[in-house]
Amino acid sequence: MAVTTTAQVAPFPKSGHDHARCRDWMIKRAESLCLDQGLRFTPQRREVLEILSTAHQCLGAYDILERMGHRDRRPPPAAVYRSLDFLMELNLVHRMTSRNAFFACTRAEHAAPIQFWICRHCGVVGESESTLITDEVARLAGELAFRPETINVEIEGACQTCRTP
Amino acid sequence: MAVTTTAQVAPFPKSGHDHARCRDWMIKRAESLCLDQGLRFTPQRREVLEILSTAHQCLGAYDILERMGHRDRRPPPAAVYRSLDFLMELNLVHRMTSRNAFFACTRAEHAAPIQFWICRHCGVVGESESTLITDEVARLAGELAFRPETINVEIEGACQTCRTP
DNA sequence: CAAGAAATTGATATAATATATCGTTCGGTA
DNA sequence: TACCGAACGATATATTATATCAATTTCTTG
Numbered sequence: 010m011a012v013t014t015t016a017q018v019a020p021f022p023k024s025g026h027d028h029a030r031c032r033d034w035m036i037k038r039a040e041s042l043c044l045d046q047g048l049r050f051t052p053q054r055r056e057v058l059e060i061l062s063t064a065h066q067c068l069g070a071y072d073i074l075e076r077m078g079h080r081d082r083r084p085p086p087a088a089v090y091r092s093l094d095f096l097m098e099l100n101l102v103h104r105m106t107s108r109n110a111f112f113a114c115t116r117a118e119h120a121a122p123i124q125f126w127i128c129r130h131c132g133v134v135g136e137s138e139s140t141l142i143t144d145e146v147a148r149l150a151g152e153l154a155f156r157p158e159t160i161n162v163e164i165e166g167a168c169q170t171c172r173t174p
Numbered sequence: 175m176a177v178t179t180t181a182q183v184a185p186f187p188k189s190g191h192d193h194a195r196c197r198d199w200m201i202k203r204a205e206s207l208c209l210d211q212g213l214r215f216t217p218q219r220r221e222v223l224e225i226l227s228t229a230h231q232c233l234g235a236y237d238i239l240e241r242m243g244h245r246d247r248r249p250p251p252a253a254v255y256r257s258l259d260f261l262m263e264l265n266l267v268h269r270m271t272s273r274n275a276f277f278a279c280t281r282a283e284h285a286a287p288i289q290f291w292i293c294r295h296c297g298v299v300g301e302s303e304s305t306l307i308t309d310e311v312a313r314l315a316g317e318l319a320f321r322p323e324t325i326n327v328e329i330e331g332a333c334q335t336c337r338t339p
Numbered sequence: 340c341a342a343g344a345a346a347t348t349g350a351t352a353t354a355a356t357a358t359a360t361c362g363t364t365c366g367g368t369a
Numbered sequence: 370t371a372c373c374g375a376a377c378g379a380t381a382t383a384t385t386a387t388a389t390c391a392a393t394t395t396c397t398t399g
Contacts, residue, residue, distance in 0.1 A: 021318070049366085051376070070356070085379065090357065106272040107326055109356060109385090124311070126320050137314050145306050146289070146329060153186065153300060154334035155291050161272055161328045164311060169319035214395080216347070235385070250350065255386065274356090274385060 021126075021135040021168055028063045035062040035101065035113055042099050053077075053084065057092040058101060058113060066132035067105045067112035105134070107163050122146075122160040128168035135168070186291075186300040186333055193228045200227040200266065200278055207264050218242075218249065222257040223266060223278060231297035232270045232277035270299070272328050287325040293333035300333070 022031070039058055043050040060076050061068060070089045077084055093111055096102035103114050105127060112134045116123065122143055126135040142162065150157050166172075187196070204223055208215040225241045226233060235254045242249055258276055261267035268279050270292060277299045281288065286308045291300040307327065315322050331337075 049375075051365095053377075084377080086356085087358070087379090088377065091376080106328070107324075109274075124314070126315075126318060128320075129323065135318060135320070137318070139310055139314060141310050142307055145304055145310075146327075149289070149302050149304060150291075150329070150331075153291060153302070155293075155300070155329070156332040156337045157329045158294065158331040159272075159329070161326070161330070162311075163271070163326045164315070164320070164322045164324070165326070166315075166323040167321040172321045214346080216394095218348075249348080251385085252350095252387070253348065256347080 021128075021133055021170075022065050026065070028065055031065065031115070032059055032062040035059075035115075039096075039099070039101055042101070046099075048095075048099075053088060054092045054095055057089065058096055061096075061102060061111060062113035065113070065134070067108060067110035067127060067134050069108075069110050073111070105163060106161060107165065122162070124162040124164065126164050126166070126168075128171050129165055130167060130171035133168055133170075186293075186298055186335075187230050191230070193230055196230065196280070197224055197227040200280075204261075204264070204266055207266070211264075213260075213264075218253060219257045219260055222254065223261055226261075226267060226276060227278040230278070230280075230299070232273060232275035232292060232299050234273075234275045238276070270328060271326060272330065287327070289327040289329065291329050291331070291333075293336050294330055295332060295336035298333055298335075 022028075035058060036055065039055070040050055042048075056077055057073055060073050070086065070093065073093075074083065074086060074089050077089070093102060093104075097104060097111075101114055102111055103125070104111055105125060108127070114136070116136055116138070124137045124139060124142065126137065127133070143160065146157060146160055149155075187193075200223060201220065204220070205215055207213075221242055222238055225238050235251065235258065238258075239248065239251060239254050242254070258267060258269075262269060262276075265283075266279055267276055268290065269276055270290060273292070279301065281301055281303070286303060286305055289302045289304060289307065291302065292298070308325065311322060311325055314320075
């Protein structure tokens with residue numbers, strides 16, 4: 010019998026994973042989203058998304074900054090934060106609060122709030138989408154008479170590649 | 175029939191809640207823990223725990239700092255962080271990563287990792303302990319071949335008192 | 340008790356992360 | 370072209386956190 014699960018798991022990138030393809034896919038998605046919503050996908054915003062989606066890790070704002078422009082003509086910190094805010098608004102980028110870092114979301118859409126898995130060793134980020142967890146949060150919220158606005162589930166540990174067998 | 179639940183919920187403090195009593199209880203618990211483990215519950219560490227457990231909210235490190243000592247004779251930032259590290263090691267204090275803030279844990283012991291509920295308006299913090307959630311995280315970890323080390327579940331929103339009815 | 344070791348604290352500096360403000364430029368539109 | 374609003378650049382500063390090393394306190398042992 011098949012294993013039933015409430016979660017759709019977005020696996021971590023495989024070792025042969027092609028970051029360039031992944032990046033192109035993200036860019037296309039961003040372009041289409043912006044077109045639909047009448048928003049501007051400027052070169053700066055594009056550059057931030059390219060950097061994040063190529064890295065396939067979470068990066069600090071200043072890590073992103075270092076990779077922007079060339080040695081000369083580097084934008085100020087606020088520019089990165091502005092682009093990150095824009096991309097987060099579109100759910101293309103998420104913030105990893107436990108690290109003050111950011112990463113490109115690899116899921117096309119979020120049917121529900123998701124869970125983030127981050128490897129302490131290589132920094133790679135995976136995502137899962139467990140309705141069981143979100144349902145339980147909703148139930149608990151009822152008990153507590155609490156109205157949830159953002160749900161943040163971050164699991165840090167060792168990914169398959171990095172944990173010693 | 176009784177409602178069955180997998181979660182033991184530590185409710186938010188009631189409106190008539192006596193912070194002083196709560197604080198005294200926390201201090202006693204800290205004293206007893208330190209005695210057992212041969213650790214030193216110094217005046218500085220005590221002061222940090224008193225401030226946090228009286229507030230019953232999460233506070234930033236520098237908020238705590240402002241309430242320490244008197245106007246003169248205020249310790250340097252590192253002192254607060256050292257005390258916080260000590261208290262977190264004992265699970266008496268937790269860090270709210272989404273806010274870079276700290277709060278005193280009101281639960282006697284954690285049988286399992288817990289969930290934090292924080293009100294955006296008044297900053298009050300509640301805790302729940304849902305084994306359903308932690309079990310599901312464990313199951314997902316298996317699917318992902320991921321070894322979890324820390325699990326961080328933070329729900330931000332509006333508490334019963336603050337949400338407009 | 341004295342001397343040495345270890346833990347804690349104080350003092351100073353600085354790193355890392357994030358935001359505020361305001362003038363300029365860019366893109367679209369009347 | 371002239372205007373308007375969004376985006377960006379430039380500058381300054383706020384907020385959060387850590388590094389380093391000396392001084393002090395506490396504990397342990399002789």
